[in-house]
Amino acid sequence: MNVYSTHRLCTAPMLDWTDRHFRFMARLLCQNVRLYSEMIHANALIFGNRQAFLADSDTTHNTAIQLGGSEPDALAKASQIIADAGFVEVNLNCGCPSPRVQKGSFGACLMRSVDLVADCLNAMMQQGQAEVTVKHRIGIDDDEDYSVVCDFVGALSHKTPCRTFIIHARNAWLHGLSPKENRDIPPLKYDFVYRIKQDFPDLNIVINGGIAHNEEISQHLQHTDGVMLGRGIYHQPMLMQTWDKTFFNQTHSALTDDDLINRLYQYAVQETAQKTPLRNIVKQWLGLFYGQNGVRLWRQTLSDSTQLAKNNPELILLAFDKMKSFQVAVE
Numbered sequence: 555m556n557v558y559s560t561h562r563l564c565t566a567p568m569l570d571w572t573d574r575h576f577r578f579m580a581r582l583l584c585q586n587v588r589l590y591s592e593m594i595h596a597n598a599l600i601f602g603n604r605q606a607f608l609a610d611s612d613t614t615h616n617t618a619i620q621l622g623g624s625e626p627d628a629l630a631k632a633s634q635i636i637a638d639a640g641f642v643e644v645n646l647n648c649g650c651p652s653p654r655v656q657k658g659s660f661g662a663c664l665m666r667s668v669d670l671v672a673d674c675l676n677a678m679m680q681q682g683q684a685e686v687t688v689k690h691r692i693g694i695d696d697d698e699d700y701s702v703v704c705d706f707v708g709a710l711s712h713k714t715p716c717r718t719f720i721i722h723a724r725n726a727w728l729h730g731l732s733p734k735e736n737r738d739i740p741p742l743k744y745d746f747v748y749r750i751k752q753d754f755p756d757l758n759i760v761i762n763g764g765i766a767h768n769e770e771i772s773q774h775l776q777h778t779d780g781v782m783l784g785r786g787i788y789h790q791p792m793l794m795q796t797w798d799k800t801f802f803n804q805t806h807s808a809l810t811d812d813d814l815i816n817r818l819y820q821y822a823v824q825e826t827a828q829k830t831p832l833r834n835i836v837k838q839w840l841g842l843f844y845g846q847n848g849v850r851l852w853r854q855t856l857s858d859s860t861q862l863a864k865n866n867p868e869l870i871l872l873a874f875d876k877m878k879s880f881q882v883a884v885e
């Protein structure tokens with residue numbers, strides 16, 4: 555039996571990155587990590603191509619879909635679709651600062667409308683199967699006080715049955731910073747998240763922001779129930795391969811590089827047969843061998859647009875072969 559928190563380790567939702575192809579790779583690297591989709595607007599799920607968002611090749615047992623939106627009815631419908639598809643969690647985005655998202659009145663600006671967030675979460679819970687959680691910041695604009703995030707969490711835990719709060723430990727500045735700058739410039743205040751756990755010990759508190767190494771994860775786990783990593787695993791996906799053993803005390807052996815490529819190849823054969831562009835399938839795998847000799851050949855071969863346009867999965871084997879041959883030559 556797994557005695558650890560369901561959110562002990564999580565991959566962060568990342569637009570244009572943590573799609574179902576990424577999730578396929580991540581699940582091969584770590585069985586226990588809670589995976590998050592990129593943010594999907596509730597209406598895109600209701601009226602758009604659901605399959606493209608939800609057709610996970612892996613089981614959905616440890617995967618969450620993140621929703622954007624602020625209309626309780628639409629969020630309720632989208633949550634039902636997600637629960638029916640078998641995902642275990644639906645997460646509401648209250649942390650995205652992008653101007654487009656602000657214009658739609660959702661994302662980080664919802665931190666100023668806690669009653670509406672409560673209505674949204676309660677509506678999302680009507681489906682009754684998947685856990686409903688929220689991801690947010692510690693404040694917006696020039697909020698400096700701990701009381702902002704404390705009041706937000708306190709109100710939601712009082713007005714809704716939501717018990718899991720994923721907290722990006724910096725403010726969102728809604729004016730003058732790009733979304734990218736908003737992930738780096740507002741200062742990180744991990745102590746605010748630690749205090750939330752102290753003040754609400756019964757809640758499941760997950761910390762996020764600027765965490766990239768296992769030593770840091772271990773430190774945060776002394777103060778919170780879970781840790782979420784975004785760019786750390788985006789740049790070095792193999793970090794996830796150490797997690798089942800290091801953080802979940804599991805003894806199964808990690809897949810070898812050959813096994814991983816074999817699984818990717820089989821997956822790409824199935825996907826390209828359904829006309830999925832090879833470019834989309836391999837994009838997240840480009841960083842897999844970060845730090846290994848010959849990784850440049852792996853990346854170059856799988857980034858060659860003329861070759862990718864042929865949509866032939868053999869390109870994966872060729873890229874791996876080139877990297878391995880280089881390694882043999884230099885050893």
Ligand SMILES: Cc1cc2nc3c(=O)[nH]c(=O)nc-3n(C[C@H](O)[C@H](O)[C@H](O)COP(=O)(O)O)c2cc1C
Pocket residue numbers: 566567568569570571592593620647649650689722737762763764765782783784785786
């Ligand atoms: C390319 C990219 C896209 C992102 N898209 C989302 C998103 O769709 N939803 C969300 O809640 N956060 C999004 N984020 C923010 C991350 O989930 C995370 O909160 C942030 O990157 C801080 O964590 P990190 O320092 O571990 O990367 C995105 C971040 C990146 C780098």
